[in-house]
Amino acid sequence: MNRPINVCHLLPTAGVGGAEKFVLSLCRSHDPMRIKVVVGVLLSDDIVSRKIASEGFECVIFGMKNGFDVFRALKLTLFLRKRKIDIVNIHGQNPLGIFCSILACPPVIVNTDHGTTLGSPVKRKNRVVFTNRFLLPFVDHSIAISKGMEKSLLIREKIDKKKITLVYNGIDVDAIKNTLIDIRKLKITLKIPPTLPVIGTVGRLAPEKQYPVLLECLAFLKNQGRIFIALIIGEGPLRPLLEAQIDQMGLRDCVRLLGLRSDVYQLMKLIDIFTLASGGEAFSITLLEAMASAKPVVAFDVEGINEAVVNEATGFLIPPGDTVGFSKKLADLIDSPELRTQMGQYGFQRVEKKFNITEKMKDLEAIYDKLLQNKATDCR
Secondary structure (H helix, E strand, C coil), X not given: CCCCEEEEEEECCCCCCHHHHHHHHHHHHCCCCCEEEEEEECCXXXXXXXXXXXXXXXXXXXXXXXXXXXXXXXXXXXHHHHCCCCEEEEECXXXXXXXXXXXXXXXXXXXXXXXXXXXXCCCCCHHHHHHHHHHHHHCCEEEECCHHHHHHHHHCCCCCHHHEEECCCCECHHHHHCCCCCHHXXXXXCCCCCCCCEEEEECCCCHHHCHHHHXXXXXXXXXXXXXXXXXXXXXXXXXXXXXXXXXXXXXCCCEXXXXXXXXHHHHHHHCCEEEECCCCCCCCHHHHHHHHCCCXXXXXXXXXXXCXXXXXXXXXXXXXXXXXXXXXXXXXXXXXXXXXXXXXXXXXXXXXXXXXXXXXXXXXXXXXXXXXXXXXXXXC
8 A cells, every 4th residue: 555544543432531542542653654543433522532633633523412323324434435444443332333334334444342341340231232243243353452351252242253353452651651740739739748648540430430349448448547648530420429428438538539630640640559449341541551650559350450460569459349458458558658669660660561552553553454455365
């Protein structure tokens, strides 16, 4: 091919989620001499789509309504045809994006599923599973972002193993490492005493993240006499419930719900311990960001987390449901700055070596090249 490959990354939404942040990283990492990228968003404009556009990448918002929006689905299909897209990479849990891509008939369709795995406490709806089983045979290849997702695509979606490749999510390690921050000033802004250890977590306030469980662990810590500040960064439907639980447990003085923030990288540098109480993840971007910020991790030993965290090396993995064990490991890290530093440094080294977006981009582009070559051979 004597021109750049036209790649469209197709997202269902553009809020601050793992799939959206990953697509932003891909846009930044594509070699523009090899790949011309455009991002399509099925629903409405949001934080990540505006960020993509502000950095000079084309981002098209289709403004679909919930459900099957026939007019805008046709608009997306025609867009993919008119723009002569070579590869559509569909991200997220996105059956409508798959359907429109099939209708558009680009040379290559790739599906990167960032949704729920078999091990997740929140199960994929049966109608979505049925739709995926019907549509995915028409997709050229599926990217599994974790071994848990690979297993789910094989068993739940019934995809041929030959059509799945494991490519972990990646992050821009250098961007995080080079983020500048005045920790003292930020602590003053957030009214955090300078010597208190800070526990932090980032994610949508949704049931699968198990924030009530995290609050139970924090209450246990407080009752054991530990003094700390916990920052919960994110927004979502559980906020009223969590506000009430914080008051009920007497945690108002030590737990802060910060909502959505544009300075997550800076806040990662501020915290001392990163924690994730989720009952299952496809593969957590925020977990990688914390490790790239050299922070030790305390999390449950579940899919999508135990592929990133090395137990007793980059942090601690606790058996699911063991809130006392979870709390005790948080206490161990609060009590030992040396252990925090040691685990944080090992976590940084692991992310830099295994989950750097530069290397993930090479893996993904190799898949693109192979699929296009196969298509060219088939057409001869």
